[in-house]
Amino acid sequence: MERYEFDDKHGFVEKLEKLVDSGVQKQRINTYTPYLVHEAEELLDASQSGVRAFTGAGAVTGLATGFAFTIYTVLSWPLITGGKPLISLPAFLVIGYELTILFGCLTALVGFFALTRMPVIVNMFSAKEEFSQKFIIEVGDEVRR
Protein backbone atom coordinates (compact mmCIF):
# COMPACT_ATOMS: atom_id res chain seq x y z
CA MET A 1 0.00 0.00 0.00
CA GLU A 2 1.32 3.43 -0.94
CA ARG A 3 0.68 6.37 1.38
CA TYR A 4 1.24 10.08 0.80
CA GLU A 5 0.83 12.79 3.44
CA PHE A 6 0.39 16.51 2.83
CA ASP A 7 0.08 19.49 5.12
CA ASP A 8 -2.01 21.46 2.69
CA LYS A 9 -4.78 20.98 0.21
CA HIS A 10 -2.80 22.27 -2.77
CA GLY A 11 -0.17 19.53 -2.83
CA PHE A 12 -2.77 16.93 -2.01
CA VAL A 13 -4.96 17.78 -4.99
CA GLU A 14 -1.93 17.92 -7.31
CA LYS A 15 -0.79 14.47 -6.26
CA LEU A 16 -4.28 13.11 -6.59
CA GLU A 17 -4.55 14.47 -10.12
CA LYS A 18 -1.23 12.87 -10.99
CA LEU A 19 -2.29 9.52 -9.61
CA VAL A 20 -5.58 9.53 -11.47
CA ASP A 21 -3.84 10.65 -14.71
CA SER A 22 -1.26 7.90 -14.39
CA GLY A 23 -4.09 5.40 -14.55
CA VAL A 24 -4.38 4.19 -10.96
CA GLN A 25 -7.78 2.62 -10.50
CA LYS A 26 -9.95 5.25 -8.78
CA GLN A 27 -11.61 2.74 -6.47
CA ARG A 28 -8.26 1.81 -4.98
CA ILE A 29 -7.56 5.37 -3.85
CA ASN A 30 -8.75 6.43 -0.42
CA THR A 31 -8.25 9.85 1.11
CA TYR A 32 -8.31 11.28 4.61
CA THR A 33 -8.94 15.02 4.74
CA PRO A 34 -9.72 17.50 7.52
CA TYR A 35 -12.72 18.78 5.57
CA LEU A 36 -14.68 17.98 2.44
CA VAL A 37 -12.39 18.57 -0.56
CA HIS A 38 -14.63 19.05 -3.58
CA GLU A 39 -11.74 18.58 -6.02
CA ALA A 40 -11.18 15.08 -4.65
CA GLU A 41 -14.86 14.29 -5.08
CA GLU A 42 -14.74 15.38 -8.72
CA LEU A 43 -11.57 13.39 -9.38
CA LEU A 44 -12.47 10.15 -7.65
CA ASP A 45 -16.19 9.75 -7.65
CA ALA A 46 -18.49 12.43 -9.00
CA SER A 47 -21.54 10.17 -8.85
CA GLN A 48 -24.62 11.18 -6.90
CA SER A 49 -24.54 10.25 -3.20
CA GLY A 50 -27.10 7.63 -2.21
CA VAL A 51 -28.22 9.88 0.64
CA ARG A 52 -30.44 11.60 -1.92
CA ALA A 53 -32.54 8.50 -2.58
CA PHE A 54 -32.97 7.86 1.14
CA THR A 55 -34.06 11.46 1.71
CA GLY A 56 -36.53 11.43 -1.17
CA ALA A 57 -38.10 8.18 -0.06
CA GLY A 58 -38.40 9.47 3.50
CA ALA A 59 -39.96 12.75 2.44
CA VAL A 60 -42.60 11.08 0.27
CA THR A 61 -43.40 8.56 3.02
CA GLY A 62 -43.74 11.43 5.50
CA LEU A 63 -46.18 13.33 3.30
CA ALA A 64 -48.26 10.22 2.68
CA THR A 65 -48.23 9.33 6.38
CA GLY A 66 -49.33 12.84 7.34
CA PHE A 67 -52.44 12.69 5.17
CA ALA A 68 -53.21 9.00 5.68
CA PHE A 69 -52.96 9.19 9.46
CA THR A 70 -55.08 12.33 9.90
CA ILE A 71 -57.76 11.02 7.53
CA TYR A 72 -57.75 7.63 9.23
CA THR A 73 -58.25 9.18 12.67
CA VAL A 74 -61.18 11.41 11.68
CA LEU A 75 -62.89 8.49 9.94
CA SER A 76 -62.37 6.09 12.83
CA TRP A 77 -64.44 8.36 15.13
CA PRO A 78 -66.34 10.82 12.95
CA LEU A 79 -66.78 13.89 15.14
CA ILE A 80 -67.49 17.25 13.56
CA THR A 81 -65.84 20.16 15.38
CA GLY A 82 -66.07 23.84 14.55
CA GLY A 83 -68.43 23.10 11.65
CA LYS A 84 -65.54 22.01 9.47
CA PRO A 85 -65.70 18.99 7.19
CA LEU A 86 -64.35 15.75 8.61
CA ILE A 87 -61.60 15.51 6.03
CA SER A 88 -60.20 19.07 6.21
CA LEU A 89 -57.30 18.86 3.82
CA PRO A 90 -55.91 22.40 4.39
CA ALA A 91 -55.57 21.63 8.10
CA PHE A 92 -54.08 18.22 7.45
CA LEU A 93 -51.59 19.74 5.04
CA VAL A 94 -49.78 21.26 8.01
CA ILE A 95 -49.29 17.80 9.52
CA GLY A 96 -48.26 16.39 6.13
CA TYR A 97 -45.78 19.22 5.64
CA GLU A 98 -44.12 18.74 9.02
CA LEU A 99 -43.91 14.97 8.62
CA THR A 100 -42.39 15.35 5.15
CA ILE A 101 -39.53 17.27 6.74
CA LEU A 102 -39.26 15.04 9.81
CA PHE A 103 -39.17 11.76 7.89
CA GLY A 104 -36.91 13.22 5.20
CA CYS A 105 -34.32 14.33 7.74
CA LEU A 106 -34.38 11.10 9.71
CA THR A 107 -34.03 8.89 6.64
CA ALA A 108 -31.22 11.13 5.37
CA LEU A 109 -29.41 10.41 8.62
CA VAL A 110 -30.13 6.70 8.40
CA GLY A 111 -28.96 6.71 4.78
CA PHE A 112 -25.73 8.44 5.77
CA PHE A 113 -25.06 5.81 8.44
CA ALA A 114 -25.88 2.96 6.08
CA LEU A 115 -23.72 4.26 3.22
CA THR A 116 -20.69 5.11 5.34
CA ARG A 117 -21.14 2.04 7.56
CA MET A 118 -21.06 4.27 10.59
CA PRO A 119 -20.93 4.06 13.54
CA VAL A 120 -17.59 2.26 13.20
CA ILE A 121 -17.50 0.14 16.33
CA VAL A 122 -14.17 -1.54 15.62
CA ASN A 123 -11.28 0.67 16.74
CA MET A 124 -13.71 3.37 17.84
CA PHE A 125 -11.68 4.09 20.95
CA SER A 126 -8.23 3.37 19.56
CA ALA A 127 -5.84 6.06 18.48
CA LYS A 128 -5.13 4.42 15.15
CA GLU A 129 -5.76 6.40 11.97
CA GLU A 130 -7.04 9.43 13.77
CA PHE A 131 -8.88 12.28 12.12
CA SER A 132 -6.26 15.01 11.87
CA GLN A 133 -5.26 18.11 9.96
CA LYS A 134 -3.24 16.10 7.45
CA PHE A 135 -4.34 15.44 3.89
CA ILE A 136 -3.60 11.78 3.21
CA ILE A 137 -3.81 9.67 0.05
CA GLU A 138 -3.75 5.90 0.31
CA VAL A 139 -3.52 3.66 -2.71
CA GLY A 140 -4.67 0.30 -1.43
CA ASP A 141 -4.51 -3.15 -2.96
CA GLU A 142 -8.21 -3.57 -2.44
CA VAL A 143 -11.16 -1.55 -3.57
CA ARG A 144 -12.26 1.13 -1.07
CA ARG A 145 -15.51 0.62 0.73
Next chain:
Amino acid sequence: MDRVDDVVEHKKNDYHQAVEHDVLSAMKKPGIVYYVALLITGSCFALGMGLWLYQILVGMGVSGLNNPVGWGVYITNFVFWVGIAHSGTLISAVLYLFRARFRSSINRAAEAMTVFAVMTAGLFPLIHLGRSWFFFWLFPYPNERLLWVNFRSPLMWDVFAVGTYFTVSSVFFYVGMIPDFAIAKRFHNGARKWVYSFLSLGWKGTFQQWKHYGKLYMFLAAFATPLVVSVHSVVSWDFAMSILPGWHTTIFAPYFVAGAIFSGTAMVITLVVPMRKIFGLERHITIDHFESLAKIILVTSIIVGYSYLVEFCLAMYSGNVFEADAFINRAVGPYRLWYWMMVSCNAIIPLTLFVRKWRRSLAFLYVLSIFVNIGMWLERFVIIVTSLSKDFDPYSWGLYKPSLVEAGITLGSFGFFLTLFLLFAKFLPVVAISELKEVADE
Protein backbone atom coordinates in the same frame (compact mmCIF):
# COMPACT_ATOMS: atom_id res chain seq x y z
CA MET B 1 5.65 25.71 -5.83
CA ASP B 2 7.49 28.99 -5.37
CA ARG B 3 8.61 30.49 -2.11
CA VAL B 4 5.72 32.88 -1.56
CA ASP B 5 3.23 30.05 -1.95
CA ASP B 6 5.29 28.06 0.45
CA VAL B 7 4.99 30.68 3.14
CA VAL B 8 1.26 31.07 2.60
CA GLU B 9 0.69 27.33 2.83
CA HIS B 10 2.78 27.20 5.95
CA LYS B 11 0.64 29.87 7.56
CA LYS B 12 -2.54 28.05 6.61
CA ASN B 13 -1.42 24.95 8.39
CA ASP B 14 -0.57 27.08 11.42
CA TYR B 15 -4.07 28.44 11.28
CA HIS B 16 -5.48 24.90 11.29
CA GLN B 17 -3.57 24.17 14.46
CA ALA B 18 -4.55 27.50 16.00
CA VAL B 19 -8.26 26.84 15.42
CA GLU B 20 -8.03 23.43 17.04
CA HIS B 21 -6.03 24.81 19.92
CA ASP B 22 -8.17 27.89 20.57
CA VAL B 23 -11.50 26.13 20.32
CA LEU B 24 -10.47 23.12 22.34
CA SER B 25 -8.85 25.17 25.10
CA ALA B 26 -12.33 26.50 25.77
CA MET B 27 -13.10 22.95 26.94
CA LYS B 28 -10.35 22.92 29.56
CA LYS B 29 -10.98 23.31 33.28
CA PRO B 30 -13.00 26.49 33.69
CA GLY B 31 -12.18 29.51 35.83
CA ILE B 32 -14.02 31.06 38.75
CA VAL B 33 -16.12 33.34 36.49
CA TYR B 34 -17.60 30.28 34.86
CA TYR B 35 -18.56 28.66 38.15
CA VAL B 36 -20.12 31.85 39.47
CA ALA B 37 -22.13 32.22 36.26
CA LEU B 38 -23.22 28.60 36.47
CA LEU B 39 -24.25 29.05 40.10
CA ILE B 40 -26.38 32.08 39.25
CA THR B 41 -28.12 30.53 36.26
CA GLY B 42 -28.56 27.23 38.09
CA SER B 43 -30.17 29.00 41.05
CA CYS B 44 -32.57 30.85 38.75
CA PHE B 45 -33.52 27.55 37.17
CA ALA B 46 -34.03 25.95 40.58
CA LEU B 47 -36.20 28.88 41.64
CA GLY B 48 -38.32 28.51 38.50
CA MET B 49 -38.78 24.78 39.05
CA GLY B 50 -39.69 25.40 42.71
CA LEU B 51 -42.33 27.91 41.68
CA TRP B 52 -43.72 25.54 39.10
CA LEU B 53 -44.07 22.91 41.80
CA TYR B 54 -45.79 25.50 43.99
CA GLN B 55 -48.20 26.28 41.14
CA ILE B 56 -48.95 22.58 40.66
CA LEU B 57 -49.60 22.08 44.39
CA VAL B 58 -51.66 25.23 44.97
CA GLY B 59 -53.35 25.67 41.58
CA MET B 60 -53.38 28.04 38.63
CA GLY B 61 -54.76 30.78 40.90
CA VAL B 62 -51.18 31.66 41.82
CA SER B 63 -50.73 33.07 38.31
CA GLY B 64 -52.45 36.27 37.24
CA LEU B 65 -54.45 34.43 34.57
CA ASN B 66 -58.17 35.12 34.70
CA ASN B 67 -61.26 35.31 32.59
CA PRO B 68 -61.04 36.74 29.89
CA VAL B 69 -57.21 36.76 29.84
CA GLY B 70 -56.53 33.02 29.86
CA TRP B 71 -53.23 33.31 27.99
CA GLY B 72 -50.57 35.43 29.59
CA VAL B 73 -46.90 35.34 30.42
CA TYR B 74 -46.56 31.58 29.89
CA ILE B 75 -47.75 31.71 26.30
CA THR B 76 -45.73 34.90 25.79
CA ASN B 77 -42.67 32.98 26.93
CA PHE B 78 -43.48 30.06 24.67
CA VAL B 79 -43.67 32.28 21.60
CA PHE B 80 -40.61 34.25 22.71
CA TRP B 81 -38.42 31.17 23.12
CA VAL B 82 -39.57 29.55 19.89
CA GLY B 83 -38.69 32.85 18.23
CA ILE B 84 -35.23 32.88 19.81
CA ALA B 85 -34.63 29.44 18.33
CA HIS B 86 -35.25 30.62 14.80
CA SER B 87 -32.17 32.63 14.09
CA GLY B 88 -30.04 29.61 14.96
CA THR B 89 -31.57 27.76 12.05
CA LEU B 90 -31.33 30.83 9.87
CA ILE B 91 -27.61 31.14 10.55
CA SER B 92 -26.85 27.44 10.28
CA ALA B 93 -29.13 26.40 7.42
CA VAL B 94 -30.29 29.36 5.37
CA LEU B 95 -26.91 31.08 5.31
CA TYR B 96 -25.31 27.73 4.49
CA LEU B 97 -27.48 27.37 1.40
CA PHE B 98 -26.62 30.93 0.40
CA ARG B 99 -22.90 30.21 0.94
CA ALA B 100 -22.51 33.10 3.37
CA ARG B 101 -19.09 32.33 4.73
CA PHE B 102 -19.32 34.46 7.84
CA ARG B 103 -21.69 31.89 9.35
CA SER B 104 -18.92 29.39 10.07
CA SER B 105 -17.66 31.24 13.15
CA ILE B 106 -21.00 31.48 14.87
CA ASN B 107 -23.15 28.67 13.51
CA ARG B 108 -22.31 26.19 16.26
CA ALA B 109 -23.28 28.59 19.05
CA ALA B 110 -26.41 29.54 17.12
CA GLU B 111 -27.41 25.89 16.62
CA ALA B 112 -26.89 25.16 20.31
CA MET B 113 -29.04 28.14 21.09
CA THR B 114 -31.76 26.79 18.81
CA VAL B 115 -31.88 23.40 20.50
CA PHE B 116 -31.87 24.88 24.01
CA ALA B 117 -34.41 27.57 23.16
CA VAL B 118 -36.83 24.97 21.75
CA MET B 119 -36.38 22.91 24.91
CA THR B 120 -37.15 25.98 27.02
CA ALA B 121 -40.14 26.85 24.84
CA GLY B 122 -41.44 23.30 25.15
CA LEU B 123 -41.70 23.69 28.93
CA PHE B 124 -44.23 26.49 28.74
CA PRO B 125 -47.23 24.70 27.25
CA LEU B 126 -46.72 22.15 30.05
CA ILE B 127 -46.50 24.86 32.72
CA HIS B 128 -49.54 26.56 31.22
CA LEU B 129 -51.58 23.36 31.15
CA GLY B 130 -52.10 23.41 34.88
CA ARG B 131 -52.52 19.65 35.07
CA SER B 132 -49.12 19.20 33.47
CA TRP B 133 -49.14 15.45 33.96
CA PHE B 134 -51.80 15.08 31.26
CA PHE B 135 -49.55 16.56 28.58
CA PHE B 136 -49.43 13.22 26.76
CA TRP B 137 -53.05 13.75 25.73
CA LEU B 138 -51.57 16.01 23.07
CA PHE B 139 -50.02 13.04 21.30
CA PRO B 140 -52.07 10.96 18.89
CA TYR B 141 -51.88 7.45 20.28
CA PRO B 142 -54.49 4.67 20.36
CA ASN B 143 -56.17 4.92 23.75
CA GLU B 144 -58.94 3.33 25.82
CA ARG B 145 -61.19 6.34 25.18
CA LEU B 146 -61.10 5.52 21.45
CA LEU B 147 -60.65 9.23 20.75
CA TRP B 148 -58.03 10.82 18.53
CA VAL B 149 -56.64 14.30 18.81
CA ASN B 150 -58.23 17.09 16.76
CA PHE B 151 -55.95 17.64 13.79
CA ARG B 152 -58.03 20.63 12.75
CA SER B 153 -56.83 22.56 15.78
CA PRO B 154 -53.78 24.86 15.43
CA LEU B 155 -52.66 23.73 18.88
CA MET B 156 -52.24 20.25 17.43
CA TRP B 157 -50.26 21.65 14.50
CA ASP B 158 -48.01 23.21 17.12
CA VAL B 159 -47.23 19.83 18.64
CA PHE B 160 -46.11 18.54 15.25
CA ALA B 161 -44.30 21.71 14.20
CA VAL B 162 -42.37 22.20 17.43
CA GLY B 163 -41.72 18.46 17.82
CA THR B 164 -40.32 18.26 14.30
CA TYR B 165 -38.33 21.42 14.85
CA PHE B 166 -36.73 20.07 18.00
CA THR B 167 -35.86 16.74 16.38
CA VAL B 168 -34.48 18.21 13.18
CA SER B 169 -32.46 20.94 14.85
CA SER B 170 -30.97 18.41 17.29
CA VAL B 171 -29.97 16.16 14.39
CA PHE B 172 -28.48 19.13 12.54
CA PHE B 173 -26.59 20.23 15.64
CA TYR B 174 -25.21 16.76 16.26
CA VAL B 175 -24.29 15.98 12.66
CA GLY B 176 -22.37 19.25 12.44
CA MET B 177 -20.34 18.23 15.48
CA ILE B 178 -19.33 14.70 14.40
CA PRO B 179 -15.98 15.74 12.80
CA ASP B 180 -15.25 18.08 15.70
CA PHE B 181 -15.80 15.28 18.21
CA ALA B 182 -13.17 13.30 16.32
CA ILE B 183 -10.76 16.22 16.83
CA ALA B 184 -11.78 16.67 20.47
CA LYS B 185 -11.05 13.03 21.21
CA ARG B 186 -7.41 13.59 20.21
CA PHE B 187 -7.03 16.33 22.78
CA HIS B 188 -8.52 14.56 25.77
CA ASN B 189 -7.72 11.66 28.03
CA GLY B 190 -9.67 9.36 30.28
CA ALA B 191 -13.45 9.41 30.44
CA ARG B 192 -13.87 12.43 28.20
CA LYS B 193 -11.82 10.80 25.47
CA TRP B 194 -14.16 7.82 25.60
CA VAL B 195 -17.22 10.00 25.44
CA TYR B 196 -15.92 12.03 22.49
CA SER B 197 -14.77 8.86 20.74
CA PHE B 198 -18.22 7.42 21.15
CA LEU B 199 -19.91 10.61 19.94
CA SER B 200 -17.62 10.83 16.91
CA LEU B 201 -18.95 7.41 15.83
CA GLY B 202 -15.57 6.41 14.46
CA TRP B 203 -15.20 9.41 12.16
CA LYS B 204 -11.89 9.43 10.30
CA GLY B 205 -12.56 11.83 7.46
CA THR B 206 -12.30 9.21 4.73
CA PHE B 207 -13.35 9.97 1.19
CA GLN B 208 -16.59 8.04 1.49
CA GLN B 209 -17.50 9.62 4.81
CA TRP B 210 -17.01 13.17 3.57
CA LYS B 211 -18.84 12.53 0.33
CA HIS B 212 -22.03 11.35 2.02
CA TYR B 213 -21.59 13.78 4.90
CA GLY B 214 -21.58 16.74 2.53
CA LYS B 215 -24.82 15.54 0.98
CA LEU B 216 -26.43 14.84 4.34
CA TYR B 217 -25.54 18.29 5.62
CA MET B 218 -26.91 19.88 2.48
CA PHE B 219 -30.21 18.00 2.76
CA LEU B 220 -30.58 18.84 6.44
CA ALA B 221 -30.02 22.51 5.62
CA ALA B 222 -32.48 22.31 2.74
CA PHE B 223 -35.14 20.81 5.02
CA ALA B 224 -34.45 23.11 7.95
CA THR B 225 -35.07 26.19 5.82
CA PRO B 226 -38.74 25.56 4.98
CA LEU B 227 -39.14 24.11 8.46
CA VAL B 228 -38.08 27.31 10.19
CA VAL B 229 -40.58 29.28 8.15
CA SER B 230 -43.36 26.81 8.91
CA VAL B 231 -42.75 26.59 12.64
CA HIS B 232 -43.27 30.22 13.46
CA SER B 233 -46.10 30.44 10.94
CA VAL B 234 -47.83 27.63 12.81
CA VAL B 235 -47.16 29.39 16.12
CA SER B 236 -48.69 32.57 14.68
CA TRP B 237 -51.74 30.59 13.55
CA ASP B 238 -52.40 29.68 17.18
CA PHE B 239 -53.61 33.26 17.22
CA ALA B 240 -54.55 34.03 13.64
CA MET B 241 -56.92 31.04 13.27
CA SER B 242 -59.15 32.42 16.02
CA ILE B 243 -61.71 35.18 15.45
CA LEU B 244 -60.39 37.53 18.13
CA PRO B 245 -59.85 41.16 16.99
CA GLY B 246 -56.13 41.86 16.68
CA TRP B 247 -55.31 38.18 16.16
CA HIS B 248 -57.38 37.25 13.15
CA THR B 249 -55.15 38.62 10.41
CA THR B 250 -53.34 37.18 7.41
CA ILE B 251 -50.17 39.18 8.04
CA PHE B 252 -49.34 37.17 11.17
CA ALA B 253 -47.27 34.37 9.65
CA PRO B 254 -44.64 36.44 7.79
CA TYR B 255 -44.65 39.05 10.54
CA PHE B 256 -43.96 36.43 13.21
CA VAL B 257 -41.21 34.76 11.18
CA ALA B 258 -39.41 38.10 10.65
CA GLY B 259 -39.80 38.94 14.33
CA ALA B 260 -38.45 35.54 15.32
CA ILE B 261 -35.30 35.96 13.27
CA PHE B 262 -34.93 39.48 14.60
CA SER B 263 -35.09 38.45 18.25
CA GLY B 264 -32.99 35.33 17.72
CA THR B 265 -30.16 37.21 16.05
CA ALA B 266 -30.14 39.63 18.97
CA MET B 267 -29.90 36.68 21.34
CA VAL B 268 -26.93 35.30 19.36
CA ILE B 269 -25.13 38.60 19.98
CA THR B 270 -26.12 38.57 23.66
CA LEU B 271 -24.60 35.10 24.07
CA VAL B 272 -21.63 35.17 21.72
CA VAL B 273 -20.11 38.47 22.90
CA PRO B 274 -19.33 37.17 26.41
CA MET B 275 -18.52 33.67 25.12
CA ARG B 276 -15.93 35.07 22.72
CA LYS B 277 -14.41 37.18 25.48
CA ILE B 278 -14.30 34.47 28.15
CA PHE B 279 -12.86 31.79 25.87
CA GLY B 280 -10.51 34.10 23.95
CA LEU B 281 -12.00 33.38 20.52
CA GLU B 282 -11.40 36.91 19.22
CA ARG B 283 -9.30 35.57 16.38
CA HIS B 284 -12.05 33.36 15.00
CA ILE B 285 -15.14 35.42 15.76
CA THR B 286 -14.24 38.87 14.51
CA ILE B 287 -15.95 42.22 14.44
CA ASP B 288 -16.89 41.59 10.79
CA HIS B 289 -19.00 38.63 11.87
CA PHE B 290 -20.83 40.81 14.35
CA GLU B 291 -21.36 43.46 11.71
CA SER B 292 -23.03 40.87 9.48
CA LEU B 293 -25.33 39.91 12.35
CA ALA B 294 -26.07 43.59 12.94
CA LYS B 295 -27.15 43.86 9.31
CA ILE B 296 -29.58 40.95 9.77
CA ILE B 297 -30.97 42.75 12.82
CA LEU B 298 -31.33 45.97 10.86
CA VAL B 299 -33.16 44.31 7.95
CA THR B 300 -35.53 42.32 10.14
CA SER B 301 -36.14 45.33 12.35
CA ILE B 302 -37.31 47.27 9.32
CA ILE B 303 -39.61 44.38 8.33
CA VAL B 304 -41.02 44.26 11.86
CA GLY B 305 -41.52 48.04 11.92
CA TYR B 306 -43.25 47.87 8.56
CA SER B 307 -45.50 45.08 9.85
CA TYR B 308 -46.58 47.23 12.83
CA LEU B 309 -47.57 49.92 10.39
CA VAL B 310 -49.35 47.63 7.94
CA GLU B 311 -51.17 45.86 10.75
CA PHE B 312 -52.51 49.20 11.93
CA CYS B 313 -53.57 50.25 8.45
CA LEU B 314 -55.24 46.89 7.77
CA ALA B 315 -57.30 47.29 10.93
CA MET B 316 -58.26 50.90 10.20
CA TYR B 317 -59.31 50.15 6.63
CA SER B 318 -61.05 46.88 7.50
CA GLY B 319 -64.36 48.61 8.17
CA ASN B 320 -64.66 46.42 11.25
CA VAL B 321 -65.08 48.46 14.44
CA PHE B 322 -63.82 45.67 16.68
CA GLU B 323 -60.67 45.27 14.66
CA ALA B 324 -60.00 49.02 14.55
CA ASP B 325 -60.67 49.37 18.25
CA ALA B 326 -58.29 46.54 19.12
CA PHE B 327 -55.43 48.48 17.59
CA ILE B 328 -56.40 51.86 19.03
CA ASN B 329 -56.61 50.11 22.37
CA ARG B 330 -53.06 48.85 21.97
CA ALA B 331 -51.69 52.33 21.35
CA VAL B 332 -53.68 54.34 23.90
CA GLY B 333 -55.33 51.75 26.15
CA PRO B 334 -54.20 50.40 29.51
CA TYR B 335 -51.22 48.58 27.99
CA ARG B 336 -49.96 51.61 26.02
CA LEU B 337 -46.71 51.84 27.98
CA TRP B 338 -45.72 48.33 26.89
CA TYR B 339 -46.87 48.98 23.34
CA TRP B 340 -44.71 52.08 22.94
CA MET B 341 -41.75 50.40 24.62
CA MET B 342 -42.15 47.57 22.10
CA VAL B 343 -42.26 49.98 19.16
CA SER B 344 -39.18 51.86 20.41
CA CYS B 345 -37.11 48.74 21.10
CA ASN B 346 -38.02 46.91 17.89
CA ALA B 347 -38.64 49.50 15.23
CA ILE B 348 -36.84 52.70 16.27
CA ILE B 349 -33.70 51.98 18.33
CA PRO B 350 -32.32 49.33 15.89
CA LEU B 351 -32.35 51.94 13.11
CA THR B 352 -29.18 53.31 14.73
CA LEU B 353 -27.45 50.37 13.05
CA PHE B 354 -27.48 52.33 9.82
CA VAL B 355 -24.38 54.01 11.27
CA ARG B 356 -21.39 51.86 10.42
CA LYS B 357 -19.39 52.93 13.46
CA TRP B 358 -22.09 51.77 15.87
CA ARG B 359 -22.61 48.56 13.93
CA ARG B 360 -18.96 47.77 14.59
CA SER B 361 -18.99 48.67 18.27
CA LEU B 362 -19.38 45.54 20.40
CA ALA B 363 -20.51 47.45 23.48
CA PHE B 364 -23.19 49.23 21.47
CA LEU B 365 -24.35 46.01 19.81
CA TYR B 366 -24.51 44.23 23.14
CA VAL B 367 -26.71 46.87 24.75
CA LEU B 368 -28.86 47.03 21.61
CA SER B 369 -29.33 43.28 21.57
CA ILE B 370 -30.72 43.43 25.11
CA PHE B 371 -33.18 46.13 24.06
CA VAL B 372 -34.29 43.95 21.15
CA ASN B 373 -34.78 40.96 23.44
CA ILE B 374 -36.94 43.05 25.75
CA GLY B 375 -38.83 44.58 22.86
CA MET B 376 -39.63 41.24 21.25
CA TRP B 377 -40.79 39.74 24.53
CA LEU B 378 -43.09 42.74 24.94
CA GLU B 379 -44.38 42.32 21.38
CA ARG B 380 -45.75 38.86 22.18
CA PHE B 381 -47.10 40.10 25.50
CA VAL B 382 -48.89 43.02 23.87
CA ILE B 383 -50.37 40.91 21.09
CA ILE B 384 -51.63 38.23 23.46
CA VAL B 385 -52.88 40.29 26.37
CA THR B 386 -54.45 43.35 24.72
CA SER B 387 -56.57 41.28 22.36
CA LEU B 388 -57.80 38.95 25.09
CA SER B 389 -58.51 41.69 27.59
CA LYS B 390 -60.86 43.59 25.27
CA ASP B 391 -62.81 41.47 22.81
CA PHE B 392 -66.32 42.07 21.44
CA ASP B 393 -68.60 42.46 24.43
CA PRO B 394 -67.79 45.07 27.14
CA TYR B 395 -69.36 42.73 29.70
CA SER B 396 -66.47 40.30 29.28
CA TRP B 397 -63.60 42.79 29.31
CA GLY B 398 -60.92 42.55 32.00
CA LEU B 399 -57.31 43.33 32.73
CA TYR B 400 -54.40 41.03 33.47
CA LYS B 401 -51.34 41.56 35.62
CA PRO B 402 -48.64 38.92 35.79
CA SER B 403 -48.07 37.54 39.28
CA LEU B 404 -44.72 37.09 41.00
CA VAL B 405 -44.94 33.35 40.38
CA GLU B 406 -45.16 33.96 36.65
CA ALA B 407 -42.23 36.38 36.83
CA GLY B 408 -40.21 33.82 38.79
CA ILE B 409 -40.95 31.02 36.34
CA THR B 410 -39.93 33.34 33.50
CA LEU B 411 -36.66 34.04 35.29
CA GLY B 412 -36.31 30.28 35.73
CA SER B 413 -36.63 29.75 31.99
CA PHE B 414 -33.73 32.12 31.41
CA GLY B 415 -31.82 30.17 34.05
CA PHE B 416 -32.58 26.89 32.28
CA PHE B 417 -31.54 28.23 28.88
CA LEU B 418 -28.33 29.87 30.11
CA THR B 419 -27.33 26.85 32.22
CA LEU B 420 -27.61 24.64 29.16
CA PHE B 421 -25.61 27.14 27.14
CA LEU B 422 -22.86 27.31 29.76
CA LEU B 423 -22.62 23.52 29.83
CA PHE B 424 -22.47 23.50 26.04
CA ALA B 425 -19.61 26.00 26.09
CA LYS B 426 -17.63 23.78 28.40
CA PHE B 427 -18.31 20.32 27.02
CA LEU B 428 -18.80 20.71 23.28
CA PRO B 429 -16.68 22.40 20.59
CA VAL B 430 -18.13 25.93 20.53
CA VAL B 431 -16.92 26.75 17.02
CA ALA B 432 -17.17 24.52 13.95
CA ILE B 433 -13.46 23.66 13.62
CA SER B 434 -13.63 21.73 10.35
CA GLU B 435 -15.69 24.41 8.69
CA LEU B 436 -13.33 27.18 9.76
CA LYS B 437 -10.41 25.27 8.25
CA GLU B 438 -12.26 24.87 4.99
CA VAL B 439 -13.16 28.55 4.86
CA ALA B 440 -9.56 29.54 5.67
CA ASP B 441 -8.23 27.49 2.76
CA GLU B 442 -10.62 28.86 0.17
